[in-house]
Amino acid sequence: MNRSKYFNYIEEKLEILAHRIEKRGKINLLDLNIYSETFFADLLNLLFGFTLVNMNVLKQNIEGIDLVDMNQRVIAQVSSTCTKQKIESSLKKKIFVDYPGYRFKFISIARDAEKLRESSFANPHNAAFSPADDIVDVNSLLKVVLNMKIDKQREVFEFVKKELGNDIDVLKVDTNLATIINILASENLTNSIESPEINTFEIDKKILFNDLSDVKETIDDYKIFYQKLDGKYTEFDREGSNKSFSVFQIIKKQYTMMQHEKTNSKELFYSIIDNITKIIIESKNYIEIPYEELELCVYILVVDAFVRCKIFKNPEGYSHVIAG
Numbered sequence: 001m002n003r004s005k006y007f008n009y010i011e012e013k014l015e016i017l018a019h020r021i022e023k024r025g026k027i028n029l030l031d032l033n034i035y036s037e038t039f040f041a042d043l044l045n046l047l048f049g050f051t052l053v054n055m056n057v058l059k060q061n062i063e064g065i066d067l068v069d070m071n072q073r074v075i076a077q078v079s080s081t082c083t084k085q086k087i088e089s090s091l092k093k094k095i096f097v098d099y100p101g102y103r104f105k106f107i108s109i110a111r112d113a114e115k116l117r118e119s120s121f122a123n124p125h126n127a128a129f130s131p132a133d134d135i136v137d138v139n140s141l142l143k144v145v146l147n148m149k150i151d152k153q154r155e156v157f158e159f160v161k162k163e164l165g166n167d168i169d170v171l172k173v174d175t176n177l178a179t180i181i182n183i184l185a186s187e188n189l190t191n192s193i194e195s196p197e198i199n200t201f202e203i204d205k206k207i208l209f210n211d212l213s214d215v216k217e218t219i220d221d222y223k224i225f226y227q228k229l230d231g232k233y234t235e236f237d238r239e240g241s242n243k244s245f246s247v248f249q250i251i252k253k254q255y256t257m258m259q260h261e262k263t264n265s266k267e268l269f270y271s272i273i274d275n276i277t278k279i280i281i282e283s284k285n286y287i288e289i290p291y292e293e294l295e296l297c298v299y300i301l302v303v304d305a306f307v308r309c310k311i312f313k314n315p316e317g318y319s320h321v322i323a324g
Contacts, residue, residue: 002150002154003150003153005291006150006153006154006156006157007142007145007146007153009157009160009161009291010142010145010157011142011145013160013161013164013165014138014141014142014164015138016164017032017036017109017164018109018110018111018138019110020032021033021036021080021109021110022080022110025080025110033078033080033109036078036109037054037066037067037078038054039163040067040107040109041053041054041067041078042159042163043141043156043159043160044067044105044107044136046152046155046156046159047141047144047145047148047156048144049072050069050072050074051069051070051072052067052068052069052076053067053068053069054066054067055067055068055075065077065090065093065095066078067105068099068102073099073102073103074102074103074105075095075102075103075104075105076104076105076106076107077090077104077105077106077107078109079106079107079108080108080109080110080111081111082108082110082111082112082113082137083116084116084119084121087106087116087135088121088122090104090106091121091122091123091124091125091127091129092124092125094125096125096127097125099127101128102127102128103128103129103134104127104128104129104134105134105135105136106134106135106136107136107137108136108137108138109137109138111137112137112138112139113135113136113137114137114139116131116135117131117132117135118131118132119131151267154270165292177228177229177232177297177300177301178232178236179287179289180294180297180298180301181232181233181236181247181301182236182243182285183280183283183285183286199319202318202319203219203307204216205315205318206306206314206315206318207219209314209318210265210312210313211264211265211266212265212266212269212312214266215265215266215269215270218299219303219306221299222299222300222303222304223303223304223307225300225303226307228300229301229304230304233247247305248305248308248310250279251272251276251301251302251305251310252305252310252311254271254272254275254276255268255272255310255311255312258271258272258275265312269302269306269312272311273298273299273302276298276301276302277295277298280294280298281294
């Protein structure tokens with residue numbers, strides 16, 4: 001199930017981050033703590049609809065506060081230290097005098113905070129603060145993710161993958177693309193593919209025409225592999241088995257089957273990704289590769305099919321090539 005796939009990935013990456021923060025803290029390496037302030041601000045914004053920003057953007061070195069949401073009147077501290085003393089020390093800061101009525105959130109990024117949520121705390125400035133609700137840790141965030149609707153869960157998955165995913169290994173891309181093309185292209189069909197340069201302006205028009213602005217960044221990220229994939233198709237097709245056409249047909253079939261089932265273009269786009277991934281994993285000749293590498297290749301294939309006019313509607317006069 002896609003829900004299980006998304007949750008497992010998010011859980012793994014957050015747990016690894018928490019473990020690294022704790023271990024590095026023991027040898028006084030605190031760079032991850034600094035970067036985590038913005039990461040967790042964005043994550044909480046996705047999970048709870050906040051508009052938290054790093055307080056240093058507004059004013060440098062604010063004592064006892066890392067994040068602020070001026071719209072929903074929330075202030076937060078992001079910390080790898082998770083003790084009653086740490087929270088009470090934060091609640092004593094005079095900064096709360098300048099933010100009357102703001103709710104205080106304490107975000108533990110490395111340690112479990114379950115027992116602290118059952119404690120009471122000295123709160124001299126009477127900040128809005130409920131330990132049961134306002135002390136957040138990785139486990140409590142994962143509970144929220146687990147119960148999200150599938151589309152929202154996918155959004156969190158994409159965010160975590162972008163922030164915490166592995167760097168792309170170009171050599172592995174080459175090998176994995178070849179493997180996946182072979183899996184998808186099991187039939188010897190005849191057709192030809194063109195090998196043009198990408199016309200970015202025209203692709204942007206197609207994105208707007210299909211209401212895919214929410215995935216424009218994703219398309220931009222993966223269209224850079226266009227020439228590499230084109231080279232693979234050419235290499236295979238030169239051998240006489242037109243695998244490019246087979247791959248296009250499989251991707252187009254998924255698009256055709258689901259275009260009337262999905263409520264919006266973004267959902268349709270990601271459903272194609274999921275279905276192609278499932279086809280590959282369930283193939284008899286699939287040799288398992290790390291999931292991130294598999295998904296990377298599927299994204300490349302589907303974005304390429306989008307660029308080449310194989311899926312989604314084309315605006316009038318659309319041309320993905322630069323006229324010579």
